[in-house]
Amino acid sequence: SNIKLDITKAASFLEAGAVKAFEPKVKAAQEALENGTCPGNDFLGWLHLPSSITESFLDELQATANTLREKCEVVVVAGIGGSYLGARAVIEALGNSFSWLIQDKKNPTILFAGNNIGEDYLAEMTDYLKGKKFGVINISKSGTTTETALTFRLLKKQCEAQMGKDEAKHVIVAVTDAKRGAARTCADKEGYKSFIIPDNVGGRFSVLTPVGLLPIACAGFDIKQLVKGAADMEKACGKNVPFEENPAAQYAAVRNGLYGAGKKIEIMVNYQPKLHFFSEWWKQLYGESEGKDKKGIFPASCDFTTDLHSMGQWIQDGERTIFETVISIEEPNRTMLFPSDEENLDGLNFLAGKRVDEVNKMAELGTRLAHVDGGVPNIRISVPKLNEYYIGQLIYFFEIACGISGNVLGVNPFNQPGVEAYKKNMFALLEKPGYEADSKAIKERLAQ
Numbered sequence: 001s002n003i004k005l006d007i008t009k010a011a012s013f014l015e016a017g018a019v020k021a022f023e024p025k026v027k028a029a030q031e032a033l034e035n036g037t038c039p040g041n042d043f044l045g046w047l048h049l050p051s052s053i054t055e056s057f058l059d060e061l062q063a064t065a066n067t068l069r070e071k072c073e074v075v076v077v078a079g080i081g082g083s084y085l086g087a088r089a090v091i092e093a094l095g096n097s098f099s100w101l102i103q104d105k106k107n108p109t110i111l112f113a114g115n116n117i118g119e120d121y122l123a124e125m126t127d128y129l130k131g132k133k134f135g136v137i138n139i140s141k142s143g144t145t146t147e148t149a150l151t152f153r154l155l156k157k158q159c160e161a162q163m164g165k166d167e168a169k170h171v172i173v174a175v176t177d178a179k180r181g182a183a184r185t186c187a188d189k190e191g192y193k194s195f196i197i198p199d200n201v202g203g204r205f206s207v208l209t210p211v212g213l214l215p216i217a218c219a220g221f222d223i224k225q226l227v228k229g230a231a232d233m234e235k236a237c238g239k240n241v242p243f244e245e246n247p248a249a250q251y252a253a254v255r256n257g258l259y260g261a262g263k264k265i266e267i268m269v270n271y272q273p274k275l276h277f278f279s280e281w282w283k284q285l286y287g288e289s290e291g292k293d294k295k296g297i298f299p300a301s302c303d304f305t306t307d308l309h310s311m312g313q314w315i316q317d318g319e320r321t322i323f324e325t326v327i328s329i330e331e332p333n334r335t336m337l338f339p340s341d342e343e344n345l346d347g348l349n350f351l352a353g354k355r356v357d358e359v360n361k362m363a364e365l366g367t368r369l370a371h372v373d374g375g376v377p378n379i380r381i382s383v384p385k386l387n388e389y390y391i392g393q394l395i396y397f398f399e400i401a402c403g404i405s406g407n408v409l410g411v412n413p414f415n416q417p418g419v420e421a422y423k424k425n426m427f428a429l430l431e432k433p434g435y436e437a438d439s440k441a442i443k444e445r446l447a448q
């Protein structure tokens with residue numbers, strides 16, 4: 001079975017036939033993706049990635065992951081944005097909620113770094129790693145991203161100091177461009193094992209390359225199942241699948257319809273805290289792909305029921321510019337029955353004998369009805385189980401839907417010109433060589 005999309009409670013907010021009216025545009029977008037005639041057509045390497053990954057490549061990745069798993073009690077994954085969120089999304093979705101607290105475990109602790117410039121964060125990580133056997137996966141396509149490069153220099157020095165330069169070489173792995181960038185130069189010079197990020201796969205579409213697959217394999221998850229799920233979704237969302245049966249086409253159509261009807265904010269909702277970082281990954285995918293040319297739905301996220309006690313008021317009753325997309329996991333991986341209690345002091349005996357998930361599901365259904373009544377369109381994606389295979393399906397579903405949706409919106413979903421502005425200012429302020437004129441200009445501006 002596959003993940004299932006239900007758009008009925010969103011389409012009902014639009015005029016009859018409004019979703020169907022997008023069919024020609026959606027079809028044209030999908031044709032343009034397939035034929036490579038859309039804007040950003042040099043970044044379409046993700047489109048048939050799942051079906052083209054070979055078994056032997058996955059074995060090579062697994063072998064490197066196994067080396068790190070054998071040699072290290074901690075693996076630090078350094079990367080930011082598209083070189084970070086996919087791995088974290090999958091590892092947190094599939095892992096134990098308390099993984100870092102579990103002693104005597106089969107899997108190394110996975111830490112994420114290089115995604116911020118917090119001095120306390122880095123100092124506290126350095127403390128934590130002291131005396132521990134740790135490895136590093138340094139992930140950067142450009143190989144020059146400040147947050148990641150700065151962190152990697154600290155980690156490399158600590159690793160070499162603790163393990164010796166020779167042993168450090170066996171536990172540091174680079175995932176970067178084939179030729180360009182400082183991360184490539186360093187990996188080649190030091191003789192690190194390295195994996196290539198294909199030129200034609202942009203950061204936010206790269207989770208099914210070594211960017212995501214290597215950390216996920218290190219954490220002990222089945223990358224073959226993940227890729228299989230994605231490959232099955234590649235078929236389910238193929239360009240010849242009829243519009244009504246193609247979940248990616250339907251999602252792209254309905255969200256563009258809602259956007260046109262004034263619903264400018266999409267809230268990705270989960271009812272499982274493990275999916276928090278999946279929403280973070282989704283936010284980058286859609287925000288960076290569609291937010292340009294002064295257009296684009298603002299992607300937001302909430303963890304329910306947690307945030308029903310904070311953001312619930314706004315969602316139920318605030319400005320009616322939002323819609324929700326809910327990821328619902330049909331069957332949890334664990335079973336917990338709620339116990340009966342003779343005294344019933346908490347008054348909860350009406351739940352005795354029920355699964356905790358039944359309470360969660362009724363919370364979801366009740367919320368859905370309330371929010372729809374309150375004017376919030378609701379898209380629902382139901383996922384049979386939280387495992388590698390279905391996460392793989394979700395990843396590809398959101399990627400292809402994003403490619404289609406961005407094209408329907410009329411933007412190039414594969415560039416991100418807007419992310420350069422802050423970097424230019426930061427480098428000018430830090431007096432990076434090559435930024436002399438910008439430094440002068442920004443200082444004059446600040447002195448005014």
Ligand code: PA5
Pocket residue numbers: 080081082083139140141142143144145148202203204205288416
């Ligand atoms: O999606 C993107 O392109 C960005 O989020 C990048 O992944 C991010 O800026 C990191 O870039 P790099 O991999 O070059 O270090």
